[in-house]
Amino acid sequence: MSSVLTALLAVAGAAAVAIIFVEIVHRIIKRIGRRSTLAADMARKIHRPFLAAVTLVAVQQAIRIWAGEFPGRSGLVHTLVLLVIAAFAWLVGAMLLVLEDVALAKWRTDVPDNLRRRRIKTQVVMLRRVTVAIIVVLAGGVMLMTFPDIRALGASVLASAGLISVVAALAAQSTLGNVFAGLQMAFSDAIRVDDVVVVEQEWGRIEEITLTYVVVQIWDDRRLILPTSYFTTKPFQNWTRTSSAVLGTAEIDVDWSTPIEPVRAELQRVCDGSDLxxxxxxxxxxxQATDARIRLRALVSADDAAALWDLRCLVRERLVGWIWEHQRGSAPRVRAEVEAKVPAAPQPDDHRGPGAESSAARVFSGGIDGDARGVVFGGPVPVASDSKD
Structure with missing residues (x-):
């Protein structure tokens, strides 16, 4: 009984010492965080996983040193080993979050010229997710290797690893393809977070890029979810590939009689008076100049796609209003000419008579060239043989 009491006191004491130690370190980091953003972020995100890892290690060592043999000792120690592995994996993942926040805070995207910042943000997010996935897989593998039976099967598992990898690759071909496509996009700059794209005839912004899918925020706040392999196998438009500034058009149809220069001057006034x-x-x-009307195209530019959309609508609205107010006669109209039917007088040099046809109206007959073309396209002309009675 005394040995059990001693073990419980040792475990409680080790846990208390671990908690006090973690709290002291936490307060020191918080105090440093008043002057350092990195320390403040560490105090927020690493406190819990650090507390769990240190406490579990202390309890495990206390049981190993102070606790004697008791029923279920090996199972308890094994459980603590698994918890320690999981806690350290959690701690490493939290540290990755802190490093990501530091990188993203240094390269913020809420600035006018954010092309390089968006590229770095995309790469950092993708790298963190890949690293977290690797940490989870490694932690799971280490936890499984703590079981003696699974460790004994290691040789046979390695022997059949080739066949298993082939089967797994075939079964997860689509998923693996999306994962590699996500990594390819992150480092090829095909798309980045906050890029403005046109996909599936929808105009939107890249909201999120994961290892398997991409979220596109449509202009009307809908979300278009596409697999990452879509952006490596199908064409799409990226309006912010090299810069956020873009060009756009606003087209209107007017009558042929429209004076162009006054409309051009009005367009310049509209652009000068707009902050877009x-x-x-x-x-x-x-x-264009067809169908009894002409088409005017106003080509304007803006700093980003959102401003360009509003500018195009503004230009179209102002030009339509100005033409209706100052050049109402320039509105598109339909013209028709009605004439009385007058019988055509015969030409004085036309001696072919009624029903005759001019050779100039023929292509494959009526002349040497026409007969030659007729042979080529219609086959040889049959020649009637002379019959003798």
Missing amino acids: WNGKVCVLQVT
Whole structure:
């Protein structure tokens, strides 16, 4: 009884010492965190996994040293070993979160020129997820290797690893393809977080990139979920591949009688008076002249896709209103000409008579060239043989 009491006191004392030690370290880090963002982030995210890991190690060592033999001792010690492995895996994952926050805080994306920052953010997020997955797999493998029966099967498992890997690769071909596609996108700069893209005829922003899928936030706040392999196998538009500034058009149809220069001057006034325009491109061009009307295309530029959309709508609205107010006659119209039917007078040099056809209206007959073309496209002309009675 005294040995059991001694073991319980040793375990309680070890746990208390571990908790006091962790709390002292936590307070020191919090005090340093008043002057350091890194220390403040560590105090928030590493406190619990650090407390769990240190406490479990202390309890495990106390049982090994102070506790004698008792029923279930080996099972308890084995359980504590598994918990220690899981706690240290949790601690490493929390440290990765801290490092990610430090990197993302240094390269913030809420700035006007954020092209490089978005690329680094995408790579950091993807690397953290891959690393966390590796840590979980390694921790699970180490925990399994603590079982003697599984350790004894190691030789046979390694012997059949080739066949198992082939079967697993075939079974998870789609998943592995998406994982490798995600890594490829993260380091090839095909897309990045916050990129503006057009996929499946939808315009939106890359909201999240994972190892297996990509979330696209559509302009009307819908979410389009696509596998990562979509962006490596199908074409798509990336409006912010090299810079966030983009060009856009606003087209209107007007009548042929429309004076172009006043409309061009009005477009310039609209752009100058709007804070959406970035001051680079403001052009009015005639792109079509068909169907009794002409098409005017206003080409404007903005710093990003969202501002460009609003600018295009503003330009279209102002030009339509200005034309209706100042050049109402320039609105598209349909013209028709009605004439009385007058019989055509015969031409004085036309001696072919009614029903005759001019050779100039024939392509495959009526002339040397026409007959030659007729032979090529219609086959040889049959020649009637002379019959003798």
